[in-house]
Amino acid sequence: MQETETATPGVVDYVKIQQTPKFQALRKKQRSFVFPMAIFFLVWYFAFVLLGAFAHDFMATPVFGNINVGLLLGLMQFVTTFAITMWYVRFANRSLDEDAAELRGDLEAIERGEAQA
Structure with a gap:
């Protein structure tokens, strides 16, 4: 009986895939x-x-009305969180998704037994 090195359909060597130049x-x-x-x-x-812990006077500096620097900086935490999320989504859509889809296609072909890892 002769053994072959072809991949068994449904079996993907993920460690080997991680070492590929594409991945x-x-x-x-x-x-x-x-x-x-x-x-x-x-x-x-x-x-x-x-700043909140050690620069109380600075954070309590009024900007307008009852709004102070600390409140504005706290609100900016939310703004930067959403901005970073939007930047990442745009980056992923433009730079990662096409390559990831190609890699996924390769893995699915291996799972179907149409290609080797």
Whole structure:
């Protein structure tokens, strides 16, 4: 009986797929956006928390009426969260989705037994 190295339909070697140049390029593209944006947001968030904890006078500075700097910065946390989400969706739609769909197609072909991993 002779053994062959063809893939069994339905079996995908995901570790092997992760090592392919196509997957590595997709992951690099995704990380090139996510990591800098996460660092930016964490710095912005902790700056807000630290200002609230240690710069009471600054945060209590009135801007207009009963609205102070602390309230505006707190509201900006929500604004930046939604803005980052919108930027990521636009980035993913323009830069990631086509490559991800191609990779998904490759994986589905392997699962159907039409291609090798």
